[in-house]
Structures are given as C-alpha cells and as structure tokens.
Amino acid sequence: MTVSNFTRRATMALIAAAGFAAPAAADVDLAGKTVEWVIPFSETGGSAKWANFFAPLLSEELPGNPTVVVKFMPGAGSTKGANWFQNQTKGDGTLLFGSSGSTQFPYLLGDPRVRYEYNDWNAVMASGTGGVAYLNADDGAKFDGSANGLKDIDFIYGSQGATRLDLVPLLAWQMLGMNVEPVFGIKGRGDGRLMFERGEATIDYQTSSGYLGGSAELVANGDAVAMMSWGALDADGNIVRDPTFPEIPTFKEVCEATDGCETSGEAWDAWKAFFVAGFPVQKLAFLPAGTDQDIVNTYTTAFEAVVARADFPKISSKRVGKYLVFTGASAQTALGTATNVPDEAKAYVTTWLKDAYGVELK
Structure with a gap:
C-alpha cells in the first residue's frame, strides 16, 4: 500500500x-x-x-x-x-x-x-490530538513563517527518545534544515516543557492537552513563540490547520515556505504516515x-x-x-x-533513526 x-x-x-x-x-x-x-x-x-x-x-x-x-x-x-x-x-x-x-x-x-x-x-x-512546536523568545524573533532564519541556530530539545512520538518533531525539524540536538531520557513531554522553562532547552513541542495546559501561557506571556502545529486531516486525507489552533501554521505550510523542504517524496511520505498513526x-x-x-x-x-x-x-x-x-x-x-503504517515508511524511518541517532532496532 x-x-x-x-x-x-x-x-x-x-x-x-x-x-x-x-x-x-x-x-x-x-x-x-x-x-x-x-x-x-x-x-x-x-x-x-x-x-x-x-x-x-x-x-x-x-x-x-x-x-x-x-x-x-x-x-x-x-x-x-x-x-x-x-x-x-x-x-x-x-x-x-x-x-x-x-x-x-x-x-x-x-x-x-x-x-x-x-x-x-x-x-x-x-x-x-494535535501538537504544537514552539521556540524561545529570542530565536522566535527570527521566525517569519519559514525556517530559513533558524538554520544557523543550534537548538536543544528534551526528548523521550527518537523511537517515541518525538520522531514526528525530530524528523520535521530535520526536513526544515534545522540543527536540533535532542537530550534523550525525559519521562514525559511535560518534563520537556520544564526543561524549556528553565532554559535548559531552547525548542519544544507538546501535544494539544499539554500545550493548552502550560505552553500556551508561555506564548501568551511572550516567553515563547509558536512555530507550527502538525495539523489535522480533512475528509480526503489532506493536512489542514488544526481546529484547536487555527491561527498557527501547519508544518506543511512552514515546509512549503522553507528553502530545501519538500512536501513530497520519501521523507514527507514517512513523516505523514507516522503523523497519521x-x-x-x-x-x-x-x-x-x-x-x-x-x-x-x-x-x-x-x-x-x-x-x-x-x-x-x-x-x-x-x-x-x-x-x-x-x-x-x-x-x-x-x-x-x-497501529499500522506502510512498510516503506517504516523502512525510511528505521534508516533515518540509525543515520541520525545511531538507533538500531533489532
């Protein structure tokens, strides 16, 4: 398929x-x-x-x-x-x-x-649910709807692990050409937000409930800048804006506005398959x-x-x-x-995990 x-x-x-x-x-x-x-x-x-x-x-x-x-x-x-x-x-x-x-x-x-x-x-x-990625205030000032102004910045991200749900943001940021260094081992995304609040991380993402319950206040107070949501699916399987965050552009929109990021091909297909799953x-x-x-x-x-x-x-x-x-x-x-994704998407992600993070699944 x-x-x-x-x-x-x-x-x-x-x-x-x-x-x-x-x-x-x-x-x-x-x-x-x-x-x-x-x-x-x-x-x-x-x-x-x-x-x-x-x-x-x-x-x-x-x-x-x-x-x-x-x-x-x-x-x-x-x-x-x-x-x-x-x-x-x-x-x-x-x-x-x-x-x-x-x-x-x-x-x-x-x-x-x-x-x-x-x-x-x-x-x-x-x-x-959905998800929202956001930046610290200083780096967020360089975000113009594309990631072009963020490619020379070294970001730190608190991560549960590359084979967890975090693979969706990690692959998205890589497709955008961003340098995001994950610190693996946190026990939940809320712990990643706490790292961000303490200044130990400079980029973060939360699922919708976590964003609504904590991160949205950071954005409202000017301590963070919303970068993108992952979006939602319409009846034809197309990615559209998240109904919970209609004012935030989707990753697809940011990718289309970013030099070198493609919304077709193996990387995009793999990202979308795991987003859907x-x-x-x-x-x-x-x-x-x-x-x-x-x-x-x-x-x-x-x-x-x-x-x-x-x-x-x-x-x-x-x-x-x-x-x-x-x-x-x-x-x-x-x-x-x-609990189903196409074999070609699994193969792409498995190779990416090994190349990007040295993670081998045996």
Whole structure:
C-alpha cells in the first residue's frame, strides 16, 4: 500500500468509526470501588492532563459512581508501563490503562523493549490530538513563517527518545534544515516543557492537552513563540490547520515556505504516515485482556455518555482540544489506524533513526 492510499484509507476508517453506536450496557455496579487509571508517563505531560480531564467525567457516568484515580508509571518512554499492563489480569473493571503515540511507535517499529500486544487489549475510548512546536523568545524573533532564519541556530530539545512520538518533531525539524540536538531520557513531554522553562532547552513541542495546559501561557506571556502545529486531516486525507489552533501554521505550510523542504517524496511520505498513526488516534483507554464483555460494554456506554454531555464540546476544547473521540467498537477500529503504517515508511524511518541517532532496532 502506498503512503497516499494509506492516508486516504486511514481517514475514511476514522470517519466511519466515528459513526459507530455504543452497545447496550449490562447490569454492572462499581459502587464503593476505586478504578485505577494507569498512565505510563510522568504527571506533567499531555497524557496526564488527558486522563485527569476524563477521570471525573467517567466517574459520573459509570454505574455506582466509583472513584477514578489516575496513577503514573513512567519509564522507558512508556514501554515499562505498557509491558506491565500486558501482564495484568484484573478484569473486574477496576483497572484502566492509557497509552499514547509514544507507546504506539515502539510497537510499530519493532522496538526490542516492547513486550505488549495491542490486539490483546480492549479499547474502550480513543481520542485524537494535535501538537504544537514552539521556540524561545529570542530565536522566535527570527521566525517569519519559514525556517530559513533558524538554520544557523543550534537548538536543544528534551526528548523521550527518537523511537517515541518525538520522531514526528525530530524528523520535521530535520526536513526544515534545522540543527536540533535532542537530550534523550525525559519521562514525559511535560518534563520537556520544564526543561524549556528553565532554559535548559531552547525548542519544544507538546501535544494539544499539554500545550493548552502550560505552553500556551508561555506564548501568551511572550516567553515563547509558536512555530507550527502538525495539523489535522480533512475528509480526503489532506493536512489542514488544526481546529484547536487555527491561527498557527501547519508544518506543511512552514515546509512549503522553507528553502530545501519538500512536501513530497520519501521523507514527507514517512513523516505523514507516522503523523497519521500518532495523532488522529493518539490517546487510548484500555481494559485488560480477558475482561468480561459486560464490563467492556459498561465502559463503552459510560464514555459515550461523557461525549454526549451538552457541555462536552466546550469543556473539552479548553482542556484537550477539538478532536474526535471514539468509543467501544469505533475505538477498536480507530486503533487499527494507529497501529499500522506502510512498510516503506517504516523502512525510511528505521534508516533515518540509525543515520541520525545511531538507533538500531533489532
């Protein structure tokens, strides 16, 4: 499958998935219980803000109104937590796991640290997100909508790892001809923002929830300059402006304005394929393998009720952004888009990782 056909088919799959109806909920009662929602990142990042946004809403809609507590298990770019979840058998509805693109990409690339299988888990909710890259104030003054004035600057970036979701910004910056040196090993994107705030990093990117929850204030105060978003997909699979950040140009726009950056060819196709895999279905909530179907249906119905709230569009746009939310069977279908990329895109990224960072996946 070519990358362009993959993008169109992925977009069509997401649109179709959004129309799936939730199944009927069974007679499940979680009264007096505590649901642990485990996030495999630190408490400062976008996944934390995403889970903390949904947790109290989920509590209101689950039968018996259990307490939903978000817990954090950072390490190894989220593979530590995902490997742990793979071995969990607590299928009574009191354990939920949240993953992100940084969990998907190692799986897609065959990272040897991956000991988890997405197809074993029960996806009950999935939501898209976007991302925004931004510069410090001094360097941002040289940004004119292109990266032409940034190519002689040596940037520092706090990164979770080149095989994580960070490969999307790292490859984008390289395509723009920028010199960005990643400092690997942070436990979440929120830690990257803290590095930026302390002056230890000079460029950063956050997913939408992380940007809305922290970085947007830096930009508003003049301490940072928004450079670009990754964009969103229209019905034909084209990259358009992110609906949450319509005032910020997309990477595609910045690339088109930058000397030497191309929006066609192997690099662009690979970047777009991983963008599609990593962002339109970026954060997912799972119940463990072996969970009774009645409990899966109960969670599906609860998340469907959250999304159906009259105030959901307003409150979600401020906290996690304006993106599709998938539930139940539609979440499982959307997961298929998030865990597939064309072989040629994988081959390009695998070679790039080795050449740029000495990362070999065996």
